[in-house]
Amino acid sequence: MLFRTGRDRLRDRFEREFKAVFPSLNGTALRLTRDSDDAADLVQEAAVRAFDAFERFDGQNFKAWMLRILTNLYINKYRQRQRTGNQPSLDEETMDEPVAALTEIPDQQILANLLEDEVEAALAAVPEIFRTAVVLSDIEGASYDEIAEMLEIPVGTVRSRIARGRAHLRGSLERFAIERGYLRQD
Amino acid sequence: MSDSTERICRLIDGDTDANEGAAIHQERQSNPDVEATYHWMLFVKQVVSTKCTPKENDPLLATCMERIAAIEKSKRTETFVTRHAWALTGALAVVIVGGTLAQRSFQGQGLGDTQVASIVGGAAPARNTQDLDSIRAADAFRQLNQSLGSVHISPAEELRAVSMEKGAFEGRAFARLVVRDSQGEQFYIVAIENASGKLNVAGKKQGRYTIGQMNGLNTVSWCNGGVSLVVAGDSTPNRLVELADSIRADH
Incomplete structure (x- = not known):
């Protein structure tokens, strides 16, 4: 095109920024929905909404802004849809969680032997509201304040959800380590 | 879950102050x-x-x-139409007016296909409609001649007048006479004011006549002085020519 308009430049900028964060968005969508079709729909819809609102983006942190759009969309739409299936409603206060009984400390050998799929499966087994906080914190590197803003919840709730999510993961990984003989059961 | 797990997670994530951190490290020992x-x-996070x-x-x-490209395309179109709505409306108006003027200019003062078809088909508004059941064709033709002024057409003996409409369409006076022949077949004899003497109707030339079709009827058209005449009917062109010959006063 010989002449580029303001909208052309806006679209170019959006595409550039979107491509850079796309793997993170796709990974987050897959981990939230646990379904590749739902994840694809979620990412597409988030892209469309973000492009629509791109003129209002403050230019500070595109990844955090995109993740906020994606998680909000997931919470408002996809989670609701998934809940209409057989998934029980999750209550943060009454959630059962594995209680670690081991005082043994994990070592790097366990980490080296863990496969990506095994960790993904352990993460997928974490109840959704805790999983979302852990994904945003430990995979996407968002701060507590950013997560609170993305999920529109108080920072105190973010702290609690991350701790509970990690406690669940600890339980799964402990079982894995015991099964493989890396740890002894008390 | 113990409170210490949450405090430990906060320490790992750098969400504690120095005093809180020191307290946790002391508890660890x-x-x-x-x-x-x-x-x-720490392990889980890692x-x-x-x-x-x-x-x-x-x-x-x-x-x-x-999807973004498609949205952008539709947004552009929407923006263009919104921004240039007045210009587009104006351009459309210019095209319509210009087209009309060009058509008229092209036709000069002549009579066009569309105008003739409207009058022949009865779509043109009539000022005066008369039921002529009780009037002989000769009277109807006399009336027709009176309304047309310069042109004179003769009644064919075999014709019976059914009705006559007079009116004006796009500034042209017209008269539309419905007649039946002895076999009961219906014809339309239409006379339209046309000072230019130009009759721009589509069809095949045959002598003074133009033989064509309008509104699903065969037509025979010709000009006579300041009037254009059309004989239309669901008959063969030859029959219409025969009829036209029989009513033409200048024949």
């Missing part, structure tokens, strides 16, 4: 459970951050880009 929890929480990687998906990325 005195409590093996706290020490184990500290290492497990495992998740190193094993759960971003997911590439080129086809999905391409689909997203296509």
Whole structure:
């Protein structure tokens, strides 16, 4: 095109920024929905909404802004849809969680032997509201304040959800380590 | 879940102040459970951050880009139409007016196909409609001649007048006479004011006549002085020519 308009430049900028964060968005969508079709729909819809609102983006942190759009969309739409299936409603206060009984400390050998799929499966087994906080914190590197803003919840709730999510993961990984003989059961 | 797990997670994530951090480290030394929890929480964070990687998906990325391109295209069109609504409306008006003027200019003062078809088909508004059941064709033709002024057409003996309409269409006076022959077949004899003497109707030339079709009827048209005449009917062109010959006063 010989002449580029303001909208052309806006679209170019959006595409550039979107491509850079796309793997993170796709990974987050897959981990939230646990379904590749739902994840694809979620990412597409988030892209469309973000492009629509791109003129209002403050230019500070595109990844955090995109993740906020994606998680909000997931919470408002996809989670609701998934809940209409057989998934029980999750209550943060009454959630059962594995209680670690081991005082043994994990070592790097366990980490080296863990496969990506095994960790993904352990993460997928974490109840959704805790999983979302852990994904945003430990995979996407968002701060507590950013997560609170993305999920529109108080920072105190973010702290609690991350701790509970990690406690669940600890339980799964402990079982894995015991099964493989890396740890002894008390 | 113990409160210490949450405090340990906050320490790991850098969400504690110096005093809180020091207190937790002190607890680690005195409590093996706290020490184990500290290492497990560190381990979990490390495992998740190193094993759960971003997911590439080129086809999905391409689909997203296509959807954005489609939205952009529709947005552009919308913006253009909104921004230039007045100009587009104006341009459309110019095209319509210009087209009409060009058509008239092209035809000069002549009579066009559309005008003739409207009058022949009865679509043109009539000022005066008369039921002529009781009037002989000769009277109807006399009236027709009176209304046409300069042109004179003769009644054919075989014709019976059914009705006559007079009116004006696009500034032209016209008279539309419905007649039946002895066989009961219906014909329309239409006379339209046409000072230019130009009759721009589509059809085949045959002598003074133009033989064509309008509104599904065969037509024979010709000009006579300041009037254009059309004989139309669901008959063969030859029959219409025969009829036209019989009513033409100048024949």
